[in-house]
Amino acid sequence: MSQTLGLVSFALLASNFVEAVVGSRLLTKLALCQTRLAYSRVWHQISASKPHQTLTTQPDVTPPSLGRLASRIAVLLMGKHKPIWDPSTDCGDYVVVTNCAALHTTGRKMWRKSYYRHTTRPGSLKELTMDALMEKHGGGEVLRKAVRGMLPKNRLRDKRLARLKAFEGDAHPYKDNLVRFGGVVVGSEGWQQAVEKIRESEKKRL
Structure with missing residues (x-):
């Protein structure tokens, strides 16, 4: 019985560790993507x-x-x-x-x-x-x-x-390259849509 409880607790700890690692990787990827947007022309x-x-x-x-x-x-x-x-x-x-x-x-x-x-x-x-x-x-x-x-x-x-x-x-x-006109987003894709697409692609990769 004690061995079973030990295995269950170990499995829970392992799953939490994997979720933490995946979550940190996802946050790192999102931060890098937002940095790329900052450096993009x-x-x-x-x-x-x-x-x-x-x-x-x-x-x-x-x-x-x-x-x-x-x-x-x-x-x-x-x-x-x-x-x-x-x-x-x-x-x-x-x-x-x-x-x-x-x-x-x-x-x-x-x-x-x-x-x-x-x-x-x-x-x-x-x-x-x-x-x-x-x-x-x-x-x-x-x-x-x-x-x-x-x-x-x-x-x-x-x-x-x-x-x-x-x-x-x-x-x-x-016209297809434009993003801003007088401070207003006018392109086919604005910043919000671009960020959402990058987040979706990074989730699929992970």
Whole structure:
């Protein structure tokens, strides 16, 4: 009788131990999955012609100006909005900007601001105003130059700038990649759905 009780108690202890081990492994897996989500790159979309809630002084009237739009894009490209940000690590996101043909500028910058390029040969200095540059290369090039000037001047600048996708109109080929638009989840899968799917897959693996 004592041997039977001993075997039963040992079986109960063993089952509790197995449940504890499996539970700890599951929690570890979930923590790792959530960490992967923190390090994953997110696709953001910003419209250059629509009013924004945080980038303008009159959020219901005027769209964001070129400078405020470029500074916000630079923050997203660098990843400074993330708690894992490090200046020596490229942890930024992708940014899709639409309606660049309708960039909003204040004052007379559209006609007075000039862009220069030089081939280092005497007499080869070229000058273009902002309106001429927009007519020749589009508003995306103007926005790209503004964002480039706001990024740190190091080896990561070109890699970060490559994640900026600028389009003149509303159409773009990255609709399936988008997750957030103005802070609202608009993709086919939001963060909650992604976390639930990862948890289900980890439970099946265990």
